[in-house]
Amino acid sequence: MQFGVFTVGDVTVDPTNGREPTEAERIKAMVTIALKAEEVGLDVFATGEHHNPPFVPSSPTTMLGWIAARTERLLLSTATTLITTNDPVKIAEDYAMLQHLADGRVDLMMGRGNTGPVYPWFGQDIRNGIPLAIENYDLLRRLWREDVVDWKGKFRTPLQSFTSTPRPLDGVPPFVWHGSIRSPEIAEQAAYYGDGFFANHIFWPAEHTRRMVGLYRQRFEHYGHGSADQAIVGLGGQVFMRRNSQDAVREFRPYFDNAPVYGHGPSLEEFTAQTPLTVGSPQQVIDRTLSFRDYVGDYQRQLFLVDHAGLPLKTVLEQLDLLGEEVVPVLRKEFESLRPSHVPLAPTHASLRAAAGSDSTVHAVDDVTGRAPEAAR
Amino acid sequence: MTTRTIAVVSAGLSQPSSTRLLADQLAAATRDELVRHGEQVALRPVELREHAHDIVNHLLTGFPSEPLKQVLDEVTAADGLIAVSPIFNASYNGLFKSFFDLLDADTLGGRAVLIGATGGTARHSLALEHALRPMFTYLRAVVAPTAVFAAPEDWSGGAVDGALSARIGRAGRELAELVRRSAPSSGPADPFALTTSFDQLLRGQDA
Numbered sequence: 001m002q003f004g005v006f007t008v009g010d011v012t013v014d015p016t017n018g019r020e021p022t023e024a025e026r027i028k029a030m031v032t033i034a035l036k037a038e039e040v041g042l043d044v045f046a047t048g049e050h051h052n053p054p055f056v057p058s059s060p061t062t063m064l065g066w067i068a069a070r071t072e073r074l075l076l077s078t079a080t081t082l083i084t085t086n087d088p089v090k091i092a093e094d095y096a097m098l099q100h101l102a103d104g105r106v107d108l109m110m111g112r113g114n115t116g117p118v119y120p121w122f123g124q125d126i127r128n129g130i131p132l133a134i135e136n137y138d139l140l141r142r143l144w145r146e147d148v149v150d151w152k153g154k155f156r157t158p159l160q161s162f163t164s165t166p167r168p169l170d171g172v173p174p175f176v177w178h179g180s181i182r183s184p185e186i187a188e189q190a191a192y193y194g195d196g197f198f199a200n201h202i203f204w205p206a207e208h209t210r211r212m213v214g215l216y217r218q219r220f221e222h223y224g225h226g227s228a229d230q231a232i233v234g235l236g237g238q239v240f241m242r243r244n245s246q247d248a249v250r251e252f253r254p255y256f257d258n259a260p261v262y263g264h265g266p267s268l269e270e271f272t273a274q275t276p277l278t279v280g281s282p283q284q285v286i287d288r289t290l291s292f293r294d295y296v297g298d299y300q301r302q303l304f305l306v307d308h309a310g311l312p313l314k315t316v317l318e319q320l321d322l323l324g325e326e327v328v329p330v331l332r333k334e335f336e337s338l339r340p341s342h343v344p345l346a347p348t349h350a351s352l353r354a355a356a357g358s359d360s361t362v363h364a365v366d367d368v369t370g371r372a373p374e375a376a377r
Numbered sequence: 378m379t380t381r382t383i384a385v386v387s388a389g390l391s392q393p394s395s396t397r398l399l400a401d402q403l404a405a406a407t408r409d410e411l412v413r414h415g416e417q418v419a420l421r422p423v424e425l426r427e428h429a430h431d432i433v434n435h436l437l438t439g440f441p442s443e444p445l446k447q448v449l450d451e452v453t454a455a456d457g458l459i460a461v462s463p464i465f466n467a468s469y470n471g472l473f474k475s476f477f478d479l480l481d482a483d484t485l486g487g488r489a490v491l492i493g494a495t496g497g498t499a500r501h502s503l504a505l506e507h508a509l510r511p512m513f514t515y516l517r518a519v520v521a522p523t524a525v526f527a528a529p530e531d532w533s534g535g536a537v538d539g540a541l542s543a544r545i546g547r548a549g550r551e552l553a554e555l556v557r558r559s560a561p562s563s564g565p566a567d568p569f570a571l572t573t574s575f576d577q578l579l580r581g582q583d584a
Contacts, residue, residue: 135579184569184571204439215571261438262438264437266438270434274440
């Protein structure tokens with residue numbers, strides 16, 4: 001099972017001292033968190049993508065490319081890549097390039113984006129959110145899988161004899177997750193293609209996650225990709241830890257009370273009961289996280305949100321230490337001992353290349369130049 | 378025989394509340410009329426005051442607490458709805474509007490609704506027609522022609538001329554008739570139900 005962190009990339013005032021980080025500080029904090037994630041033994045770092053203040057990560061592959069150059073093992077991902085307002089051609093190019101630079105340590109999570117005004121800035125309309133996600137993703141898949149694409153659709157100019165470059169590393173496109181909170185069409189989309197499904201699972205009740213994952217698993221089996229319990233599921237989660245759970249509650253409360261999204265609403269206690277948010281000791285986080293399996297089944301990826309609501313970098317890095325030293329090693333062992341052998345792990349570049357079998361030899365030849373990497377040297 | 382359910386939503390803030398009193402009288406009139414026609418009736422009273430914090434939290438977080446979810450399911454699954462608000466500043470009060478703002482636009486479509494209001498002066502009575510009725514029309518509900526407003530003079534003096542109780546009786550008969558003519562409710566809508574096939578989505582239909 002994969003464990004990691006995902007970040008929204010919000011610039012938020014620290015409510016305990018009124019200090020707001022600059023964009024530069026926040027961007028550097030995000031990449032510092034990524035490096036720390038690898039250092040403490042986590043598997044995945046995923047960044048959000050936003051094009052409006054107070055968020056900084058508008059250019060995910062620039063950031064992930066920087067991180068790729070400074071890490072060895074860390075899998076680089078997104079949470080989420082806006083499949084609605086980005087040109088699928090540019091997504092195909094950007095992430096294939098990142099794949100090459102990161103030696104395959106790349107996957108993506110598709111999302112729609114829920115901020116109405118952002119869509120027209122990119123020539124789109126939020127009322128077309130689902131149709132955009134469907135059409136753009138179908139094109140993206142073809143761009144990664146077919147060398148020469150002729151295409152016509154509703155939302156972008158037609159393509160004639162177009163080849164997206166660079167071709168995916170080893171001819172193996174990055175694995176794709178589809179993220180959604182409550183749109184059954186997106187669970188259906190993930191199931192249709194046999195892609196992964198990622199349930200947001202922060203800020204929302206567990207019931208949303210149970211229903212969406214249940215639908216995805218059932219439809220995954222319907223489309224013949226395997227049995228329902230072999231579908232590839234990822235979950236979010238939000239935690240704040242101190243060794244003593246009372247210290248965690250006391251320290252996190254002002255951040256909770258003033259947080260974007262849910263601040264000034266329910267109490268910390270209500271929200272902890274209603275959503276997967278866990279504020280307490282590492283053991284409480286372990287227990288709560290293991291309980292997710294009760295309503296989604298055996299799953300492949302767990303990402304934690306640890307850096308929002310104005311929490312200072314130093315505190316976030318302490319959270320990562322606790323995750324890496326105390327929480328994740330136990331979760332790894334426990335989840336692995338519970339996972340039946342027929343339930344797969346999350347696909348990686350290596351596993352997808354191996355699964356491609358003899359094809360991979362063919363694809364190892366550069367599709368554009370027609371030369372193998374060795375010959376090119 | 379199926380039991381017809383009537384949700385009775387009151388947005389009164391004081392306790393005891395004249396808004397709740399009016400809601401109860403409208404509910405009783407509706408029930409009596411349905412029973413007279415041989416129907417079984419279950420009334421589902423909802424005091425919004427008891428859910429005020431949860432309603433605000435839902436507006437902020439986008440999802441209901443478990444108790445509020447039960448209330449929303451009861452209201453959207455009922456065969457008929459009686460909705461009564463006190464009139465504040467010439468319209469429904471904020472609690473009333475906030476509650477109905479939580480409903481998706483089509484969850485009350487075709488539903489039989491009876492509206493009522495209370496106020497400190499009869500000069501507020503048209504708020505029923507310029508505020509409550511248009512809101513339920515927007516929600517595509519079927520609103521009974523008679524809307525009942527109760528002013529202080531209606532409560533005092535034992536309703537000498539019986540005008541208020543006559544209006545309540547007429548309104549109850551209208552709602553009962555609308556409920557009797559409608560098919561039994563199929564329960565609350567499931568927001569997670571898949572309504573379009575992926576092939577349709579791929580071809581750009583619906584959604």
